Amino acid sequence: MKTFVKYDYFIQLVTLIVCIVGAVMEYKDWKFIEFYFAVGGVQLVSYLIRLFLQLKQSSDFRVYGLTIMPVWICLLLVDQKIYNEFTMALMGIFLLISLFYTPMMAILYVYDCYNTYEPYKSQL
Numbered sequence: 001m002k003t004f005v006k007y008d009y010f011i012q013l014v015t016l017i018v019c020i021v022g023a024v025m026e027y028k029d030w031k032f033i034e035f036y037f038a039v040g041g042v043q044l045v046s047y048l049i050r051l052f053l054q055l056k057q058s059s060d061f062r063v064y065g066l067t068i069m070p071v072w073i074c075l076l077l078v079d080q081k082i083y084n085e086f087t088m089a090l091m092g093i094f095l096l097i098s099l100f101y102t103p104m105m106a107i108l109y110v111y112d113c114y115n116t117y118e119p120y121k122s123q124l
Helices: 002-025 034-050 059-079 085-120
Strands: none
Touching: 002 034, 002 085, 034 059, 034 085, 059 085
16 A cells, blocks of 8 residues: 555656646647546546545545546546437536636645655655
8 A cells, every 4th residue: 555655646746747748838739638638547547546445535535536526427428428418518518617627636636645645755
């Protein structure tokens, strides 16, 4: 568990930095959208693993889950074509709004990973 916490923090930090640099360099032609999927995908896997580990869940971790998991659920529903016109409109609005808050949530998640890693830092 200690090793996972350490690697998780560094993977999250490096992924966030690389994707931010890539998004800034490729801001034309909507290439910055790749930032959302690259960072979000890595954080989703990490979130699901941390959810089932015996780690203390902070309030930041819970807020992240409550705000990000619906985005992935909407994307899954759109991908599987499980919707009607009304739900498609709601999901579209929700996904557009999430374009603004997900970068802040990504930074919050990396900060939470750091806070989880900090107590184990001296033990590793």
